Amino acid sequence: MAVYTDVSDDMLADFLAQYEAGTLTSFKGIAEGVENSNYLLHTTGLSYILTLYEKRVDPNDLPFFLGLMEHLSARGLSCPTPIRNRTGETLGELAGRPAALISFLEGMWVRRPSALNCRQLGEAMAQMHVAGQDFAIERPNALSVESWRPLFEQSADDADTVAGGLRQIVRDELDYLEQNWPQDLPQGVIHADLFPDNVFFLSDRLSGLIDFYFACNDALVYDLAICLNAWCFEPDLSFNVTKAKALLVGYSRVRPLEPVEFDALPLLARGAALRFLLTRLHDWLRVPPGALVTPKDPLEYLRKLTFHQSVETSRAYGLDP
Known part of the structure; x- marks a missing residue:
């Protein structure tokens, strides 16, 4: 907003x-x-x-x-x-x-999500996925893997002014993800932007989800990958396994993941990290003069991407199917 x-x-x-x-x-x-x-x-x-x-x-x-x-x-x-x-x-x-x-939806977003917050988020996300299965209108994900390279090329010339070597890092990652992106995952309506500021709580109870303006049809588990990045890293950008487990347990109570979805999480988490790195980089370089808006740091997602590049299977996160 x-x-x-x-x-x-x-x-x-x-x-x-x-x-x-x-x-x-x-x-x-x-x-x-x-x-x-x-x-x-x-x-x-x-x-x-x-x-x-x-x-x-x-x-x-x-x-x-x-x-x-x-x-x-x-x-x-x-x-x-x-x-x-x-x-x-x-x-x-x-x-x-x-x-x-x-x-107007009552509630506030939490600055430091707890494992309980993550579990409730997982439940609400799965409820949304189930409820959206019979929604009649479809909208392709305009920010999926095929859009990332064209988006990056708009910022490529200035990328190294944000971080040295960023242009080559992104191009190498694009090569990898374009070759390996999964095509056989269960599809449906996803939120695609369930960051903490889009999830409201009253005390310790989740009161609702907001801001559906990135919602689209895509792999359902991609929503979970986005939230692993947005909810399960600490301020020092260390990965919190306890929060990740809570997120997946909450989700699976409503909609159990298929094995192929669970196995795809590390790759999808890499893609989600790159997607937000790219859109943040684009916005960081193009904030309109005088706008009442605070741009978000793209380098946070470079750090998260680097973490995911070291992960080979979902079990390496400390998660169980």
Whole structure:
């Protein structure tokens, strides 16, 4: 979440008049994230998140994102839900951008996840995967392995200014992953961005998943690989086996992994590390002037990639099938 597009009081009042949402009492921009402009709105009725979709988001993908949240919510998953306006639409326009009003989800994200947090995340992720199996719309993963080399070439000339030798490291890794990426894994709707700031807790209870704007169809276990990177490394970037076990145990209680999925985890974790290294590198080199946004360090994911390159099987993480 971030703020790139300013919204005036009058524009916002006109937009809210299209909804049965009460009268606006306050609103403020949300600085976290890098994709869209987001505001927290308080009205005489409830609280909402207002999202303006920036140019990086393909408007053709919005029916998938908004429809998926409605679908998952209807099947019992705790997640934000798009609010329909007086004409029954979930998508409108504000300040020249596609815009949606989304229900506000109570909770906070945890800065230092515990093993208990990881277990609950695994359970919620598996519930999402099961609930998404009958979602009718499909969206290919625009940030899967075939997109990584073209994405990197946009930053390759400047990569070594971020870390010496980074350009060759990435090109070697691309060669390896393109040759070895698995094609036979169970598929479905994945979140693809379940970082700690997209998972809310109330005390020690997971209260919901948010920010579905990278969701797509891909290998289900790739979501777990992303979360091994995002949740199971300590601040010193050492890998926490206890958290990794908790994540997989929680997931398997709802949806047991097939052996082929378990065996693919080290390779998928390498790919997930490279994917976020590349998008962070791209954003690190291109933060718009004056944007209320904090770019994320790509070198964190270089360290994680280096760790995964040393792992030969999932058991080397201390994990059991």
